[in-house]
Amino acid sequence: MIESYEKAGKIVSKVRNEASGLIKDGLAIIKLVEFVESEIIKEGAGIAFPCNVSVNEITAHYTSPPNDENIIKGGDLVKLDLGAEINGYIADSAITIMTKGGNDLNDDEINKNEDLIGASDAALEAAISAVKAGVEVSKIGGEVEKVITNLGFNPIRNLTGHSLEQWNLHSGLSIPNFEDNRPGILEEGDVLAIEPFVTDGVGYVVDIPKVNIFKFLKIRPFRLPYTKKVLNHIKGNYPYLPFSFRWLTDEFSVNRLNSTMKELVDSMAIYPYYTLREKSGAWVSQKEHTVIVEKEGCYITTK
Numbered sequence: 001m002i003e004s005y006e007k008a009g010k011i012v013s014k015v016r017n018e019a020s021g022l023i024k025d026g027l028a029i030i031k032l033v034e035f036v037e038s039e040i041i042k043e044g045a046g047i048a049f050p051c052n053v054s055v056n057e058i059t060a061h062y063t064s065p066p067n068d069e070n071i072i073k074g075g076d077l078v079k080l081d082l083g084a085e086i087n088g089y090i091a092d093s094a095i096t097i098m099t100k101g102g103n104d105l106n107d108d109e110i111n112k113n114e115d116l117i118g119a120s121d122a123a124l125e126a127a128i129s130a131v132k133a134g135v136e137v138s139k140i141g142g143e144v145e146k147v148i149t150n151l152g153f154n155p156i157r158n159l160t161g162h163s164l165e166q167w168n169l170h171s172g173l174s175i176p177n178f179e180d181n182r183p184g185i186l187e188e189g190d191v192l193a194i195e196p197f198v199t200d201g202v203g204y205v206v207d208i209p210k211v212n213i214f215k216f217l218k219i220r221p222f223r224l225p226y227t228k229k230v231l232n233h234i235k236g237n238y239p240y241l242p243f244s245f246r247w248l249t250d251e252f253s254v255n256r257l258n259s260t261m262k263e264l265v266d267s268m269a270i271y272p273y274y275t276l277r278e279k280s281g282a283w284v285s286q287k288e289h290t291v292i293v294e295k296e297g298c299y300i301t302t303k
């Protein structure tokens with residue numbers, strides 16, 4: 001089990017580093033997403049969730065729809081969040097890059113973006129330093145909050161890190177990004193994805209009505225054979241972990257899928273992960289590692 005977590009972690013780290021080097025002015029988001037997902041497979045792992053590329057005020061849960069025409073521009077704050085699994089044991093890591101190359105930002109804006117990136121780095125480091133068996137999750141949140149507010153920014157308060165279990169991306173524990181007094185104590189062997197998000201805005205995210213990532217919930221009765229067929233395909237291929245709309249389009253046509261997915265969501269056969277945006281429209285930086293809790297510290301699998 002530990003070996004699988006380690007192997008998944010090494011693959012995520014390698015693919016993350018290679019993909020970071022590709023991020024530049026003019027790169028199509030779908031190229032980056034497809035690179036990450038195909039490299040994870042080539043390395044011998046499974047994709048734990050669709051590669052997320054969330055730009056500027058888009059905070060999380062954006063992956064390319066089919067034929068995505070969005071292009072990364074110079075000066076963009078690009079959050080790349082990826083996950084791989086070996087035997088269902090998951091590694092989850094994210095990095096933020098400010099795109100080099102032609103942009104209209106002034107020096108103050110460039111400095112602020114660099115400071116946001118520095119703050120998410122420092123917050124993650126502080127959180128990881130605080131992790132060991134017996135520590136309350138709220139205290140980890142407190143460390144994250146302290147670092148971020150001392151630097152003059154806000155954490156995103158309604159996004160959290162999460163514990164991982166085999167085939168389960170969000171198991172019992174949540175790791176907050178501020179001290180919120182929630183119950184929960186770390187135990188030796190817990191596996192955690194810790195992910196501080198930093199902004200100069202209000203520090204909350206809201207849904208935008210765009211969904212590209214879903215998760216299978218339950219087989220439900222449907223009258224239309226097509227709907228049944230899509231749901232059975234989803235259950236057969238992605239029974240536990242999130243999947244993207246884009247992954248279904250080899251098998252099914254985009255037009256018919258649009259209405260079918262809506263029907264599946266409405267009947268709670270699948271769960272929609274809405275794209276999230278910072279509420280005040282401010283830009284957001286994120287950094288994330290997966291760690292295994294030890295008696296006196298933790299082991300970072302995605303370093």
Ligand code: CO
Binds near residue numbers: 081195
């Ligand atoms: Co992640």
